[in-house]
Amino acid sequence: MAIAPRRYSDSKIADASFLSQRHPCLHDAVYNASPQVLMEVDAGMQSYFAELLDAYRGEVAGEAFFTALAQQMAEPEHARKWRTLARLEQFVANRLRAVLEAEGVRIPAIEPDWQRGLRSAKEYAALSWPEALDRLLPELDRYVREFEASESRMPKNLLPLAQFVTAHERALVEFVTLELAQQGADSLAAALRLLEENPLAPVERPLPKKSTM
Numbered sequence: 424m425a426i427a428p429r430r431y432s433d434s435k436i437a438d439a440s441f442l443s444q445r446h447p448c449l450h451d452a453v454y455n456a457s458p459q460v461l462m463e464v465d466a467g468m469q470s471y472f473a474e475l476l477d478a479y480r481g482e483v484a485g486e487a488f489f490t491a492l493a494q495q496m497a498e499p500e501h502a503r504k505w506r507t508l509a510r511l512e513q514f515v516a517n518r519l520r521a522v523l524e525a526e527g528v529r530i531p532a533i534e535p536d537w538q539r540g541l542r543s544a545k546e547y548a549a550l551s552w553p554e555a556l557d558r559l560l561p562e563l564d565r566y567v568r569e570f571e572a573s574e575s576r577m578p579k580n581l582l583p584l585a586q587f588v589t590a591h592e593r594a595l596v597e598f599v600t601l602e603l604a605q606q607g608a609d610s611l612a613a614a615l616r617l618l619e620e621n622p623l624a625p626v627e628r629p630l631p632k633k634s635t636m
């Protein structure tokens with residue numbers, strides 16, 4: 424799950440230099456800036472960092488989204504499944520964050536993206552389990568395609584990370600597909616494999632309070 428608010432990577436903004444430590448004072452400002460302002464600070468930044476930061480922010484929102492869905496569930500088993508996916512989103516976000524920080528990319532505060540995820544979850548509050556899955560599937564398919572495309576733009580050293588991001592999105596698709604096929608006993612297998620078998624340990628990061636709405 425990525426829940427992208429705006430795709431820097433879809434425009435010239437993807438090349439923005441504001442992510443670089445060379446311009447730390449610009450970072451917070453441009454997050455609320457117009458596209459025109461963003462393009463004015465466009466020079467010199469590697470677009471793949473913008474793409475990975477987009478992905479990171481989407482994972483933060485995704486964790487909030489699944490956490491909120493879990494809290495909305497009357498059925499404990501459904502809540503458990505959403506919580507597992509929230510854990511996967513956090514795991515992916517932590518991996519992205521660790522690499523971005525190591526590369527000198529400034530990481531924005533998570534609260535706006537967390538709140539964005541909570542807002543998305545509200546749209547699912549009235550849906551039944553299959554209705555929620557039905558609604559989710561095309562979104563996840565779209566993210567898989569976007570992440571696959573993103574891989575082709577990654578430098579060699581960042582490709583494994585990008586592939587990992589894509590793999591987790593495929594695990595979400597697999598979850599929804601198996602649930603819809605009444606194979607819920609196996610639906611989390613791919614997600615759990617990523618959580619359990621990935622050789623890189625997650626990096627702790629501060630979380631906001633876990634209130635939902």
Ligand SMILES: [Fe+2]
Pocket residue numbers: 424425481482485512515591592
């Ligand atoms: Fe995700």
